[in-house]
Amino acid sequence: MKPLLIICTLFLFMSCNQAGEKSSADFISEVNQMTSGGNEADSRTASKEMAFNDDQQPGQAQQVANEQKLIRKAYLEMEVNSYDKAKTEIQDIIKNAQGSIEKSEDRSSSYRKVSNMTIRIAPEKLDEMVEKLAAVGRNIDRKAIESEDVTRQYIDMETRLKSKRAVVERYQQLLQQAKNVQEVLQVEENLRKVTEEIESTEAQFRYLSQQIDRSTIYLTFYEPIENVSSSGPSFGKRIGNAIRGGWQFLLNTIILFIEIWPLTILLIAGIVLFIRRRRRRKKQA
Numbered sequence: 001m002k003p004l005l006i007i008c009t010l011f012l013f014m015s016c017n018q019a020g021e022k023s024s025a026d027f028i029s030e031v032n033q034m035t036s037g038g039n040e041a042d043s044r045t046a047s048k049e050m051a052f053n054d055d056q057q058p059g060q061a062q063q064v065a066n067e068q069k070l071i072r073k074a075y076l077e078m079e080v081n082s083y084d085k086a087k088t089e090i091q092d093i094i095k096n097a098q099g100s101i102e103k104s105e106d107r108s109s110s111y112r113k114v115s116n117m118t119i120r121i122a123p124e125k126l127d128e129m130v131e132k133l134a135a136v137g138r139n140i141d142r143k144a145i146e147s148e149d150v151t152r153q154y155i156d157m158e159t160r161l162k163s164k165r166a167v168v169e170r171y172q173q174l175l176q177q178a179k180n181v182q183e184v185l186q187v188e189e190n191l192r193k194v195t196e197e198i199e200s201t202e203a204q205f206r207y208l209s210q211q212i213d214r215s216t217i218y219l220t221f222y223e224p225i226e227n228v229s230s231s232g233p234s235f236g237k238r239i240g241n242a243i244r245g246g247w248q249f250l251l252n253t254i255i256l257f258i259e260i261w262p263l264t265i266l267l268i269a270g271i272v273l274f275i276r277r278r279r280r281r282k283k284q285a
Helices: 002-054 058-066 083-096 123-136 151-177 181-213 235-259 261-284
Strands: 070-079 100-108 112-121 139-149 215-224
Touching (some): 070 123, 070 181, 083 112, 083 215, 123 139, 151 181
Parallel strands (some): 070 215
């Protein structure tokens, strides 16, 4: 009777152990399926969202159009009469429109002074701002405004974030249901991966939202600098140079006669003798 009892006990123990192993395997399999199927679910959800928007009635389509996500940019390059005055006027225009200068770079060369600005402004004020800035210039070299529709990209990111956050909530529930160390580690590893994906997507989504909420103007303005050296010196300056040159020549001549003083004395003596002889001849005649 005892051997039979022992055999039954061992059989029950092995059955329970196998059931526990099967339950643990099923738990880990569910966790892995959530990870592998998460991205597919994101894609399916985003596709359904796009299809829903495309199949709407005219009234609903108008509502979606009003929610269109656009990234607007403007490019303006111009010549100004006065660099400093134009810069002051431009800064006042930006301030009055509640815009901001994201980046500014000033350069100067022998032929012109240049300033490059990156300006951020509310999208609804972009066109008016470009016109006011262009009015500061004397000649407009380039003026362009472009728009990029990122509605689908925006909806896709927003949908993916919602889906991944739902996966995180499910992982947190599974973490509470984990029965051993292996299950806990598996859930935590997958939870870490999804969390990293959420952080990366959130960063991209924030950048995209910033580009949508604030339009960008790339402004370049410059003032040409006349090359004075190419036109030569003025008349008054030429007279001054001539006087200085003549005076210098006179000094050099005096110095030369001083350096050759023996020849100078002989020359003077010869001139004196020549004059005396000529006077004597006139008297004799």
